[in-house]
Amino acid sequence: MRVSLSLILITILALVISFAKAYDPSPLQDFCVATDDIKIGGAVFVNGKFCKDPKQAKAEDFFFSGLNKAGNTNNDVKSNVTTVNVDQIPGLNTMGISLVRIDYAPYGQNPPHTHPRATEILVLIEGTLYVGFVSSNQDNNRLFAKVLHPGDVFVFPIGQIHFQVNIGKTPAVAFAGLSSQNAGVITIANTVFGSNPPINPEVLAQAFQLDVNVVKDLEAKFKN
Structure with a gap:
């Protein structure tokens, strides 16, 4: 069945609006580059970070290099999360978005965890993943799970416990966007025990x- 161009545009617009209404407060200026140096002239404390004078902003404040490199999965869970948030890109401050690359060794996992400040949208690039999240007690703790193949996308709602497991015999790679400049992470087992x-x-x-x-x-x- 052919999908109309107008329907595609409406879908894209809905996604843009949803991220514009992200959990983080919307910015009221073009940008507010984070800095640890409060002595910089014009520095203003905004949303947990000091912002330097906009006139001192440079291209490097909005740049990160290295997501083409696989993370080290030689650990207990056989996975690695490379985070690109406001700590790596100061220009993300007040923007309400961040990004991660996740590498999984064969049968590795990103164990059950939550992001207290963000919804996550994940796209699988390589391999095969079993992913899912569990709804709240109010919703009877229902499991929503799928097996993903390259090009598949899955969403983990804000605050819900979720996981990803590489069920293949080869490494897997995924990228995920989060609706916060600093989504935070609470790994359940580590936190409790x-x-x-x-x-x-x-x-x-x-x-x-x-x-x-x-x-x-x-x-x-x-x-x-």
Whole structure:
């Protein structure tokens, strides 16, 4: 069935509007390049960052190089996330967007986690991924999951626990956009079992219906 040009344009416009209404506050100026140097003339504190005088902005403030390079997946989860947010591109400050590249070794995963400040839209470039998110208690914790192939896209709503797993025998690569200049990440296992100081094992044993010795073992594994 042929899709009309007007329908495509409406879809693109809807996506643009949705990102324009991102979680981060909309900017009221052309740009507000972040700086750590508060001595720079005209510096103003905006949304967690100082902004340097716009007249001192340069092309490098809006540039990042290196997403063509694979990340090191030699770790426990066999994946690597290369983040491009306001810390890497100061010009993203107040723009409400950021980007990541995710590399997965065979059978590697980006373990269950949340982004407290952003919705994520992921496109798979290479390999095969099993991805999904779990809705809130209010929605009975439903699992929304798909197997992705190159060119497929999946969306993870803001705040929802989600994951990606490489189910293939070859490396996988994905890129994802996030609707925040600094989306944040809370990896569930690390956060619960690796908190500093540790959560009382009795509390976690009851919460997860586990033997307390199992909890202690997990806390030892995830200890910072």
